[in-house]
Amino acid sequence: MSKLDLSDPAIIERLSAALEVAGINGIEITRPDQSLLIRVAGSADGHARQVRSSKTDVGGAVVVVTAPMVGEFWPSDLSRTGAPGAFAAGDTVGFLKVGPILLPVSAGPSKCLRQHLVEPGTIVGFGDPIAEVEPEA
Amino acid sequence: MIEIIQTGPFNTVQDLGRPGFRNIGVTTSGAMDPLALKIGNSLLGNEAGAAALEIQTYPFKLRFSKATVFVVTGADCGASLDGRTVQPWCALSVEAGQVLELGQPRVGTRAYICIAGGIDVAPVMGSRSTSLRGAFGGREGRFLIAGDTLQTGEVSSPLNLPAAGISVVDPAFALADVYPAHEDGALVIRAIPAGEYGLFGEDAERFWSQTWKISTQSDRTGYRLMGDAIKPTTPVEMRSHGVVSGVVQVPPSGEAIIQMADANTAGGYPKIAGVIEVDLWRLGQARIGSRLRFVRATHAQAAEVEKAVAAFIDDVRRTARLVCGALQVLN
Numbered sequence: 001m002s003k004l005d006l007s008d009p010a011i012i013e014r015l016s017a018a019l020e021v022a023g024i025n026g027i028e029i030t031r032p033d034q035s036l037l038i039r040v041a042g043s044a045d046g047h048a049r050q051v052r053s054s055k056t057d058v059g060g061a062v063v064v065v066t067a068p069m070v071g072e073f074w075p076s077d078l079s080r081t082g083a084p085g086a087f088a089a090g091d092t093v094g095f096l097k098v099g100p101i102l103l104p105v106s107a108g109p110s111k112c113l114r115q116h117l118v119e120p121g122t123i124v125g126f127g128d129p130i131a132e133v134e135p136e137a
Numbered sequence: 138m139i140e141i142i143q144t145g146p147f148n149t150v151q152d153l154g155r156p157g158f159r160n161i162g163v164t165t166s167g168a169m170d171p172l173a174l175k176i177g178n179s180l181l182g183n184e185a186g187a188a189a190l191e192i193q194t195y196p197f198k199l200r201f202s203k204a205t206v207f208v209v210t211g212a213d214c215g216a217s218l219d220g221r222t223v224q225p226w227c228a229l230s231v232e233a234g235q236v237l238e239l240g241q242p243r244v245g246t247r248a249y250i251c252i253a254g255g256i257d258v259a260p261v262m263g264s265r266s267t268s269l270r271g272a273f274g275g276r277e278g279r280f281l282i283a284g285d286t287l288q289t290g291e292v293s294s295p296l297n298l299p300a301a302g303i304s305v306v307d308p309a310f311a312l313a314d315v316y317p318a319h320e321d322g323a324l325v326i327r328a329i330p331a332g333e334y335g336l337f338g339e340d341a342e343r344f345w346s347q348t349w350k351i352s353t354q355s356d357r358t359g360y361r362l363m364g365d366a367i368k369p370t371t372p373v374e375m376r377s378h379g380v381v382s383g384v385v386q387v388p389p390s391g392e393a394i395i396q397m398a399d400a401n402t403a404g405g406y407p408k409i410a411g412v413i414e415v416d417l418w419r420l421g422q423a424r425i426g427s428r429l430r431f432v433r434a435t436h437a438q439a440a441e442v443e444k445a446v447a448a449f450i451d452d453v454r455r456t457a458r459l460v461c462g463a464l465q466v467l468n
Contacts, residue, residue, distance in 0.1 A: 068299070069460070069464060069467055077224070077304065077306075077307075092301065095304070097306070098456055098459075099452055100306050100311055100449060100453045100456055101303055101304070101305055101306075101453065101457055102227075102303070102305060103299070103301075103303055103304070104301040104302060104304060126467055
């Protein structure tokens with residue numbers, strides 16, 4: 001059986017409708033090659049949908065890193081003056097700032113940053129894509 | 138347990154010191170940068186005053202004998218874990234056998250290695266701080282040497298750190314609103330005129346207006362400052378009286394001395410000023426040879442800064458727990 005194409009608008013529409021019928025607020029599907037996030041929020045005139053879908057590149061090597069929780073995204077720790085290139089554990093793609101706490105977001109084992117998907121200072125929610133990473137050269 | 142593999146002299150176990158015994162000649166001791174100690178402990182879920190290692194000579198290397206959680210706060214000394222760079226002020230989990238290494242500081246002078254549960258040496262007069270002059274407290278009253286092993290305590294309510302750890306915004310950055318910026322490269326330290334201030338006449342003004350340099354005759358007991366001599370209008374001979382850390386004395390040479398964490402308990406030099414307590418950590422991170430200026434503050438201003446700093450520490454403690462808890466639920 002072939003896998004669903006999570007970037008197919010018809011598939012997204014069907015999933016969204018199913019979520020609304022079931023009264024479920026959202027769903028996140030992550031596969032090595034694709035990821036999909038659908039959020040259904042109640043609004044005065046019905047339902048609002050937030051959809052994020054991404055696919056890997058031709059080589060199938062790009063992975064989307066999502067926010068592990070809500071926070072303010074910063075690609076680097078601006079408060080440091082001494083070690084601009086230093087990372088916590090593993091290579092980080094950035095930090096989520098929650099009050100005085102900085103949560104390093106890891107690229108994952110043997111991965112490096114390809115590009116950020118959000119601007120510095122953006123408030124991101126759980127599951128929001130924040131960066132694309134690829135295997136280290 | 139941890140094992141010290143490599144260390145220079147004067148690296149010691151310190152907590153927040155042992156107040157309350159100066160009347161019997163026992164200095165307070167404690168971390169030269171208590172803010173770094175408190176934040177390190179807050180990130181780990183330790184008591185704010187849990188004992189840590191104060192590192193002021195480098196390189197320094199230790200091995201963790203069991204899995205635990207640690208953070209290096211204070212000076213940014215290019216720490217690495219098994220050769221991999223560790224972000225300053227970032228709490229991380231470690232496995233037994235991993236080696237933490239600290240190099241020469243790039244920013245600041247004193248690093249604090251805080252470990253979950255704190256360093257568990259026997260308390261003396263309610264504190265685990267090392268008193269080098271008294272030769273008690275900490276590790277047998279002496280500075281650490283290679284081969285020393287130290288036990289760590291238990292955390293009553295440990296945080297479950299994410300794999301990448303959690304970090305804190307550098308306090309120097311986060312508290313920039315309540316700390317004056319450097320002026321022409323000189324550290325700005327707030328002080329309040331002290332008991333004998335009036336004896337210095339016009340020289341008192343030069344205490345505030347000039348830039349002082351921290352001399353090589355500086356250590357945990359006190360910083361001797363180099364600058365244009367300031368002297369009382371008439372020679373003063375005083376009976377010895379109690380002094381505390383932060384007191385700025387002026388010996389006959391006219392070059393000021395700031396009493397630091399291992400402050401003498403009594404002294405007879407006239408006191409021109411007292412550094413406000415919440416500024417002492419900045420002195421604790423100041424390098425020998427660096428320059429500083431004093432600016433006049435009031436008790437009310439000092440209390441206001443103290444409140445802001447306490448709120449920041451409390452915020453770190455609460456938010457660290459909140460973030461770790463949320464991550465457990467979400468992931």
